[in-house]
Amino acid sequence: AEHLERLKAIRLEWYMLYHNVGTISSRPFYLPWVAFREYGDWCDSFGNLLAVLTGVADGHRREHILRYMLQVGMAEPYPTKAIYPPIYPGENHWRDYYRSRNLNIPHQYHNGGIWPMVGGFHVAALVRHGWQHHAEQMLASLAEANRQGTTHDWAFNEWLHGTSGHPMGYEQQAWSAAMFLYAEHAVRTGTLPLFDELLAAKPVAAVASEDNEFHMTGGGGPA
Secondary structure, three states: OHHHHHHHHHOHHHHHHHHHHHHHHHOOOOOOOEOOOOEOOOEEHHHHHHHHHHOOOOHHHHHHHHHHHHHOOOOOOOOOEOEEOOOOOOOOOOOHHHHHHHOOOOOEOOEOOEOHHHHHHHHHHHHHHOOHHHHHHHHHHHHHHHHOOOOOOOOOOOOEOOOOOOEOOOOOOHHHHHHHHHHHHHHHHOOOOOHHHHHHOOOHHHHHOOOOOOOEOOOOOEO
């Protein structure tokens, strides 16, 4: 306690970071941002999936990230929600401009809306981790998401509502179509263009320091 009081006296920001580090380190996913006094306490799907695909996350962390996303339903009803949980009015990180054009209210757009483009990365991440059966199931769900349309089938929409799964964005989006093709290729061939090359170039020292065993503590967080 004496050391903590000294730390607080030296630099309050350091004390606040120490105070939060237990909570921060117990999360099964990478946080979107961490500052001295506060941090974003939600799972950003795109950032975490890129960590899986690029090798930033070792086997231990990959398992926790993908397991968490499965358990909380980030790919339901379709892959994949931008963040979980969404940010609600009255919470610290809510901003009034989220209401602009009715976009970022909970379960919509970047605030928990479903982005098929991100869903393609999710399928690829499952292939990367060796969860082939889950990847095949998610690819079928991603196809159904891309089939949804307000006026016609196979609209390849920008984004869908996070709970209803109904399309709400612009149609004929190249990134939605491109990542569906990428995901299909990954499931069919087991290869991940670009990411395979990045992983092959990972420094030997970084590979040697990886923890590829899976450990879990009570509550589901990493050991």
